[in-house]
């Protein structure tokens with residue numbers, strides 16, 4: 001668990017700081033994609049709190065969270081179809097130059113969330129799951145988010 005705990009803590013900290021990020025966003029396209037990301041983050045948080053032992057282990061809730069991530073990740077490419085960047089948006093212009101690569105990263109998250117459903121049997125599995133999810137988020141954010 002030694003390596004895993006900081007990963008979980010970092011992931012949860014990153015999520016907490018985004019809560020205020022989209023207040024006052026008026027552009028409907030930007031708002032929709034931020035809301036989609038927030039829903040993904042909420043689902044990750046459900047799993048993260050269990051991984052930290054702050055909530056009771058519940059495999060049905062984990063599968064529901066993974067299903068939510070899968071559905072939301074599947075919608076990422078269409079959410080970013082229109083190129084629009086506003087001052088509050090953290091989207092990088094590279095998304096629209098590299099839409100195929102960007103969409104592949106969305107598909108990677110979708111696939112990860114789909115294939116892990118039904119596989120999380122005990123709290124011991126949560127660290128690895130959180131690590132893999134975090135890696136997937138980061139692989140896109142590091143290139144396409146400010």
Ligand code: HEC
Nearest residue numbers: 018021022034037041089090091105106109137140144145
């Ligand atoms: C395919 C690329 C991609 C993947 C995968 C991805 N994100 Fe994002 N995410 C983005 C982009 C781009 C933005 C910036 C959107 C904007 O500000 O317009 C963003 C923004 C966010 C935001 C801020 C939303 C807001 O209200 O401003 C959160 C929270 C977030 N992502 C969480 C996650 C989590 C958690 C994961 C992994 C489970 C994840 N994202 C996976 C591309 C991605």
